[in-house]
Amino acid sequence: MKKKLWIILASAVLAAAAACGIYLSTGYSAIEVSLPEEVEVYSPQRGLTVFAPEEPAAGFIFYPGGKVEAEAYASLLAECARGGVLCVLAEMPFDLAVLNVNAADGVRELFPEIENWYIGGHSLGGAMAGAYLEKAEGYRGLVLLGAYSTADLSRSSLEVLLIHGSNDGVMDREKYAQCLVNLPTGYSEQIIPGGNHAGFGRYGEQKGDGAADISAEEQIALTAELICGFIVE
Numbered sequence: 510m511k512k513k514l515w516i517i518l519a520s521a522v523l524a525a526a527a528a529c530g531i532y533l534s535t536g537y538s539a540i541e542v543s544l545p546e547e548v549e550v551y552s553p554q555r556g557l558t559v560f561a562p563e564e565p566a567a568g569f570i571f572y573p574g575g576k577v578e579a580e581a582y583a584s585l586l587a588e589c590a591r592g593g594v595l596c597v598l599a600e601m602p603f604d605l606a607v608l609n610v611n612a613a614d615g616v617r618e619l620f621p622e623i624e625n626w627y628i629g630g631h632s633l634g635g636a637m638a639g640a641y642l643e644k645a646e647g648y649r650g651l652v653l654l655g656a657y658s659t660a661d662l663s664r665s666s667l668e669v670l671l672i673h674g675s676n677d678g679v680m681d682r683e684k685y686a687q688c689l690v691n692l693p694t695g696y697s698e699q700i701i702p703g704g705n706h707a708g709f710g711r712y713g714e715q716k717g718d719g720a721a722d723i724s725a726e727e728q729i730a731l732t733a734e735l736i737c738g739f740i741v742e
Contacts, residue, residue, distance in 0.1 A: 540713060560589070565595035570612075571634070573599070574709075582711075584711050589736050606634040628652075631655055639691075652736055655672075663693055664693070671698045674703070675703060677719060708725045
């Protein structure tokens, strides 16, 4: 009887491990695109990619969406860099920000000349950026793309910008509305007409998402304009 029970338990563990392995090995790959020549792109250390303008007005650390390859956000961050924001893209283990919430640790120290720093991300990455700010200090604001903060930041002095597409079919809108109380008063909410969930990056269609009425290039350009207008005063 005990032997049979052990066999059942072992089979269950192996099945769970196999399912986990399949989940972690699948996701959304970045679509290769050309970036503006005036933006310098480099990697100061493993897991970080920097998009640098000539004279940055502020810094912005970005966490990718869940199961999305980090490079899918290169176009968005390059556009933000063109607007004067130094952007740092954090690569995540298995493309899951929940596995490295503290990816922003030490980033600001790489650029001591920059005074004002913001952090944000897309979808799960945005949620984890919000979670990071529960303990981190010295940030001026948070940018959430198709995301909401489950962390209570309502007593902070953070500036917060929320952006989502009108056709977003992935973001839980009920949860989004419930989590607005977690934000400090005075947050800014922007909706991109015709945009969807996947349009913030370049990784193609996402399962469960709504169809976009605008191209990914258009959504990225509009998003970068909103972010730069929010960060660069």
